[in-house]
Amino acid sequence: MTKTTERIALTGLGLITGAGDDVEKSWASISQGVSGIRTNTLFDTAELLTDWAGLVTAEQPADLDRCYALAATAIREALRNSGLDLDTVDRDRVAVVVGSSLGAMPTLESVHRGLVKDGVLDAVQAAASQLPCVGDFIAAEFDLRGPRVVLSNACAASAVALGYAAELLWKGDVDYVICGGVDPLAQLSAYGFSALGALDPEPCAPMTASTGLTLGEGAGFMVLESAERAAERGAAPLAELGGYGLSCDGYHQTAPDPSGKGAAAAMAQALQTAGLAPEDVDYVNLHGTGTPANDVSEPKAVKLLFGAEVPPASSTKSMLGHTLGAAGAVEAIVSTMAIDRGVIPPTVSTRGVDSPFGLDIVPNAGRPAPLEVVASNSFAFGGNNATVVLNKPGRPARSARRTQPVHHVVVTGVAGLAGSAGSTAELTAALAEGRVGFDHLEQVAGVGERPIGRIDVKAVAKRLNPSKARRMDPLGVLAAGAVGDLYERHGKPSRAEAEGTGIVFATGYGPVTSVLSFHQGVLEQGITGANPAMFANTVVNAAAGHVGMLHRYRGYTATIANGGTSSVLALQLAARVIARGMAARIMVVVADEFPEQALATQARLPGYARTTRVVPGGGTGTVLSEGAAAILLESEASAAARGASVLADVRGFGASGEAAGIGRIGRDGEAWARALRGALAEADSTPEQIDTVVSAASGYRLVDVAQSRALALAGLSDRPTVTPKALLGETYGSAGALGLVAALAGDGPAGRLLLSSFAYGGSYAAAVFDARP
Numbered sequence: 001m002t003k004t005t006e007r008i009a010l011t012g013l014g015l016i017t018g019a020g021d022d023v024e025k026s027w028a029s030i031s032q033g034v035s036g037i038r039t040n041t042l043f044d045t046a047e048l049l050t051d052w053a054g055l056v057t058a059e060q061p062a063d064l065d066r067c068y069a070l071a072a073t074a075i076r077e078a079l080r081n082s083g084l085d086l087d088t089v090d091r092d093r094v095a096v097v098v099g100s101s102l103g104a105m106p107t108l109e110s111v112h113r114g115l116v117k118d119g120v121l122d123a124v125q126a127a128a129s130q131l132p133c134v135g136d137f138i139a140a141e142f143d144l145r146g147p148r149v150v151l152s153n154a155c156a157a158s159a160v161a162l163g164y165a166a167e168l169l170w171k172g173d174v175d176y177v178i179c180g181g182v183d184p185l186a187q188l189s190a191y192g193f194s195a196l197g198a199l200d201p202e203p204c205a206p207m208t209a210s211t212g213l214t215l216g217e218g219a220g221f222m223v224l225e226s227a228e229r230a231a232e233r234g235a236a237p238l239a240e241l242g243g244y245g246l247s248c249d250g251y252h253q254t255a256p257d258p259s260g261k262g263a264a265a266a267m268a269q270a271l272q273t274a275g276l277a278p279e280d281v282d283y284v285n286l287h288g289t290g291t292p293a294n295d296v297s298e299p300k301a302v303k304l305l306f307g308a309e310v311p312p313a314s315s316t317k318s319m320l321g322h323t324l325g326a327a328g329a330v331e332a333i334v335s336t337m338a339i340d341r342g343v344i345p346p347t348v349s350t351r352g353v354d355s356p357f358g359l360d361i362v363p364n365a366g367r368p369a370p371l372e373v374v375a376s377n378s379f380a381f382g383g384n385n386a387t388v389v390l391n392k393p394g395r396p397a398r399s400a401r402r403t404q405p406v407h408h409v410v411v412t413g414v415a416g417l418a419g420s421a422g423s424t425a426e427l428t429a430a431l432a433e434g435r436v437g438f439d440h441l442e443q444v445a446g447v448g449e450r451p452i453g454r455i456d457v458k459a460v461a462k463r464l465n466p467s468k469a470r471r472m473d474p475l476g477v478l479a480a481g482a483v484g485d486l487y488e489r490h491g492k493p494s495r496a497e498a499e500g501t502g503i504v505f506a507t508g509y510g511p512v513t514s515v516l517s518f519h520q521g522v523l524e525q526g527i528t529g530a531n532p533a534m535f536a537n538t539v540v541n542a543a544a545g546h547v548g549m550l551h552r553y554r555g556y557t558a559t560i561a562n563g564g565t566s567s568v569l570a571l572q573l574a575a576r577v578i579a580r581g582m583a584a585r586i587m588v589v590v591a592d593e594f595p596e597q598a599l600a601t602q603a604r605l606p607g608y609a610r611t612t613r614v615v616p617g618g619g620t621g622t623v624l625s626e627g628a629a630a631i632l633l634e635s636e637a638s639a640a641a642r643g644a645s646v647l648a649d650v651r652g653f654g655a656s657g658e659a660a661g662i663g664r665i666g667r668d669g670e671a672w673a674r675a676l677r678g679a680l681a682e683a684d685s686t687p688e689q690i691d692t693v694v695s696a697a698s699g700y701r702l703v704d705v706a707q708s709r710a711l712a713l714a715g716l717s718d719r720p721t722v723t724p725k726a727l728l729g730e731t732y733g734s735a736g737a738l739g740l741v742a743a744l745a746g747d748g749p750a751g752r753l754l755l756s757s758f759a760y761g762g763s764y765a766a767a768v769f770d771a772r773p
Helices: 023-032 066-082 105-118 123-127 133-142 154-171 187-195 227-232 261-274 292-306 324-341 424-433 457-461 474-490 495-499 512-529 532-536 542-551 563-579 596-603 636-641 670-682 701-713 732-745
Strands: 008-017 094-099 148-151 176-183 218-226 239-248 283-285 373-380 384-391 409-418 440-444 448-452 501-507 557-561 585-592 627-635 648-657 692-694 751-759 763-771
Touching: 008 023, 008 066, 008 154, 008 227, 008 324, 023 324, 066 105, 066 133, 066 176, 066 218, 094 133, 094 154, 094 324, 105 123, 105 187, 105 512, 123 596, 133 148, 133 176, 133 763, 148 154, 148 648, 154 176, 154 218, 154 239, 154 324, 154 373, 154 384, 154 557, 154 563, 176 324, 187 512, 187 532, 218 227, 218 324, 239 261, 239 324, 239 501, 239 542, 239 557, 261 292, 261 373, 261 384, 283 324, 292 373, 324 373, 324 384, 409 424, 409 474, 409 563, 409 636, 409 732, 424 474, 424 732, 440 596, 448 596, 457 474, 474 512, 474 542, 474 585, 474 627, 495 501, 501 542, 501 563, 501 732, 512 532, 512 596, 542 557, 542 585, 557 563, 563 585, 563 627, 563 648, 563 732, 563 751, 563 763, 585 732, 627 636, 627 732, 648 670, 670 701, 670 751, 670 763, 692 732, 701 751, 732 751, 732 763
Parallel strands: 094 148, 094 176, 283 373, 501 557, 501 585, 692 751
Antiparallel strands: 008 218, 008 239, 148 557, 176 218, 239 384, 373 384, 409 627, 409 648, 440 448, 585 627, 648 763, 751 763
16 A cells, blocks of 8 residues: 655755756856846747847757757756665656646747648657657656656646646655656747737836736756655755645636735645645745736735735746746745745846835845745636745644545546537437447548548537637637536536636647647748737647636636546546545546647558548557547535535546657556556455456557557456447547546446556556446
8 A cells, every 4th residue: 555645855956047057056046136037049039029038048959859958957957966866766656747838849830830831741740749748758768657747737837737746745656756847938939928918028027017028948847755755765855845726717818817816715725735824934936927917916816815914025037037837846946945045036127116016025136034934826827826835844834734635536527529429418329329420531631531530619619608619719619518518417506616616627739729820820920920819729728717717617727738648637636636625626627629730740650540440459540539528526525515416436546657758658568557557556446346447449559459468467358348439539638538428428337447548658547436326
């Protein structure tokens, strides 16, 4: 049985930013108020509002995407500083948890430029620069074989990653987590923020002039482990990760709730998890972007929480720029250094203006001060709020920490769309009748006619609020359609119930249409082609924001982008949070949409079917299909209180990885089997007790052989098996969730179910549910 933990130690830090090429250089600049913002020389900025950026000056390898290179630099430093020798530990129990908004965007931009300008598509490079590949690169580079997940809540991504890492360690799933965030400077974000009018022509002046943000880049990574394990190996923790809190504004797609209530809720939840109170906080590292909207709402949030006694609160983005998805991790590292060195980092570039918000922003130079507890804020598009609480090693809590399970979790609603099935009723009918959902054929240049499963997005949009649907991209429409279908099947919540609901969104590959359409406008027309409304939908969590606004969600929120394991990992995260009592209910929403460019990429890679006949295990090849699912999880107590029918009990999860390399998986099934065995162990189940395996087999021989071997290794090869992908196609992110929908929504199998899922790059996830009669 795994050993749970409450206290999480940060034993190694790695940092590369515009302020310095490592932790010590960056901290020396930050603590002394020396800015790392300089002229951006990476790409032409003539059309943009500014050429200032928090640019990393160290030369990066020409043959490696800038994202991957920055991440590798920071991780090497974190491992070195932690004293952790990976050759002496069980690499199967070292997790990789990464937050990123852009991933390998410089490479993806180059590939797309070739397609738009020259009509040439490099399918291999396109596939190798998708967001989930960040985690795959790290795992392969450092030979890490534990669970792997990429979080992408835009500018809060790596703060959310720290929360996910905490969930793994609190539960005892792993021994160590390599956790952090990375984002490079990229044209997509530079043109997008410029089109929004959000960039300051001068280096940003947070909490003073507040005339816009400055983009930055960098990577921050940490080695996390239990305080007990750190003590056993003689590692000296720099700080402890006490808790984290997440909330959803449900207010606006690009602006925070001006009242600050959502941000205050995230801060309060983080402190509650850590067993601390507002009066314990010695310093707040502000999100502090410099935009008028943030710099008005965040001070309100801080004052809502702290009242008249607000601790010092500064913005280190004034020196680093906004590093987007990396910001939460970068600022957690700065906060850790502040605790360790006893110095509050300053806010610079004040332009001689006192802060009009009444905060002590520690202007211009660092201030010596003993720090025991620090709260670090990260906010993002879509109304995402995240706070991480860090404390001095060994500092006692004042109340019980909220880190261990206290509730049983159940499923109270399911819905799904896939291919030609635009509703749950159509999906279950197609499965019952054995009809394929991918009978649509499209011509792919240089390849020929290929099948694909297309959802009628316009038909789904007609079922939504028209004023809301107009602002959604296809991914948002699919996500909202699945949730709407769930409510039609299981009943709509009251307003109070809706506001107490969280949303965990998951996707295999994100808003492909919006990213490519926005970038094409820039390539063809420059800044005049940069559509600001479309840019808001290029962040991976945009769909979650739309659903949150549509249904007034105010609870916990996170976004996972991890290829084919996304839905199972999302279900795991939601279940953990509910079990800890930090959410009554969470809507898990999963969606993937595949425009013609995605099909053109997939069809050029091995294993794509030429016809609509797919036979899992038969070597026919696989077919890409659009899909979406919504699954409502809640505590059994919450379900009983509102009289909800319970469809299934959540029993257990397992996750694993291997250092296979980007786009690859191991044929031997060893790593996949570890995920299956992990789910069985957490569910306290033997293989013989599994009534049905919901298979990930898709017709692609490589995948099907690997899973067959994994099932055998886990003792599951003789269990009854269903293969939804034979009729639904390869929906990637939503595949696992759609398997659960198929089992619970119609005349699917009853009893104990095991969901099996994989992602290219070598990550695996499994889950066990008990379907109720």
